[in-house]
Amino acid sequence: MRMKSGMEQAVCTLILLARLPERTTLKAEAISERLEVSPSYLKKLMRMLVQAGLVDSTPGTRGGFSLAKKPEEVTLYDIFLAVEGRGGMYRDRGVFTSVFACEGQRSTGTCVLGHVMRRAEKAWVEVLEQETLASLLQQIRKTYSSERLAEMDAWLTSQLREEVNE
């Protein structure tokens, strides 16, 4: 039971996008270079983020991606759902009902184990829901030296693309 590395990539990407000035975008290739990850897989992740409504995309010569919401409105759980999909970590595979169903009679429905697992997962989700891109950025400011943040911003300005005024 391991979380996809895609989650880490998605969070990093969104943090970059969150530091982007208004009306500017970043293209997928620039992001994958910065994260040092596979360009094709990151593009796939970007599509997921777009479909989940977390990111806006603009095609074309000066196109790229930008945050669709304010940083404080994007929770870690939103990102998790976008990347890992709904469905939860535990899924009943019918073993319990095999044990307790006597001949032909099938599950009354709720598997006892599933009930506990859902409770545990809920506790887990609640933590992720309290953390947003904004709160992560705040922690990052505390954790990393200002030189690193400055370097990141410098890189961003070197890579960003200005959106065309409509």
Place this chain on the structure above:
Amino acid sequence: MRMKSGMEQAVCTLILLARLPERTTLKAEAISERLEVSPSYLKKLMRMLVQAGLVDSTPGTRGGFSLAKKPEEVTLYDIFLAVEGRGGMYRDRGVFTSVFACEGQRSTGTCVLGHVMRRAEKAWVEVLEQETLASLLQQIRKTYSSERLAEMDAWLTSQLREEVNE
């Protein structure tokens, strides 16, 4: 990010063993038949449970498995650790440090995302630690009809093996 079906199998197995009378055992093949799962994989799971100290095993003609602890002493997290191993669900793959490390300088250590994930996982673990085989059995008694429980016990007595007195 999906939990292994092995977890469900292990929990069911331990519940069966928990209903076993004192000084009796159940052999692996009987268990896998009851759970309707692969015999070889279940045997592998049994080895994990033995190595984790949750289950005792006795080889030989009348051998089999039995619970090594009292049902109230075995938590769901114990089982999870036995089956999924330590290491947690989130593992830093260095993407964060790629983004924030400026040339050569590598991670100061703590990845911000990892910190949150560990908090979330801790909340998740705490729920699993509060649930034991005993509490699960109690819920099972509430959930399933007494006929089913009787059927299960009947099956158990038909399959169990008496340990030889030493």
Place this chain on the structure above:
DNA sequence: TGATCGTGGATAAATAATATCCACAATAGT
């Protein structure tokens, strides 16, 4: 019109989970 970009799907490669098999050691019954 041409270059650049995101979209979407098909598909391959890598990894993790599940399953199968076999030689071995320990035990009980004979």
Place this chain on the structure above:
DNA sequence: ACTATTGTGGATATTATTTATCCACGATCA
């Protein structure tokens, strides 16, 4: 002592999931 039975441990296949690659397409801008 012998044999049948059972767990142990490892090697290895099979299957599912994740990660990676590739290509045809449509939109945007110079």
